[in-house]
Amino acid sequence: EAGVAQSPRYKIIEKRQSVAFWCNPISGHATLYWYQQILGQGPKLLIQFQNNGVVDDSQLPKDRFSAERLKGVDSTLKIQPAKLEDSAVYLCASKGGRFEQFFGPGTRLTVL
């Protein structure tokens, strides 16, 4: 069974630029999550999708972050414009019928 795929793995941009991350969950997993993990901290949930609907986006900074999950499969997370404090690892996770969330390898974003 293939795991959660994410791309790119690394991204360096300057502040005020825009960036997009892509996630392909495990086949058949209805629930998809985007987390932000700042160095030295635990992952923080940004948004949760159930199929192509948003379950929770209460911690998503909507003035600059957006996310979509068209057709209930792949998902993209966008930041526009980026700030220095957005430097972090962005983790995508998916969950099927059981309780366990499976994490992708993450995208390490550096904002200069």
Next chain:
Amino acid sequence: QKEVEQNSGPLSVPEGAIASLNCTYSDRGSQSFFWYRQYSGKSPELIMFIYSNGDKEDGRFTAQLNKASQYVSLLIRDSQPSDSATYLCAVTFMGYKLSFGAGTTVTVRA
């Protein structure tokens, strides 16, 4: 008050010893509790979960839950150098949201 708090660490233990990790949580209604292991530069992987008060053992790992005290712990017996990682406590919040602690970094000295 943070939703999930872990002992700050780092924790250094000799090979073969027991590593003890602690976690407290604020939502008295939390029902599900997880321990994730995260190697440096890697993504978290689930190693233990527990729902009921008491102990749950899986190999060298034992999770302990006390809902009355809002406390969950992880014991790693016979610690190995390969156990050196950051351990994240995660608790369901508001019934479905997973809230993570900041993690405790464990180093096992050979």
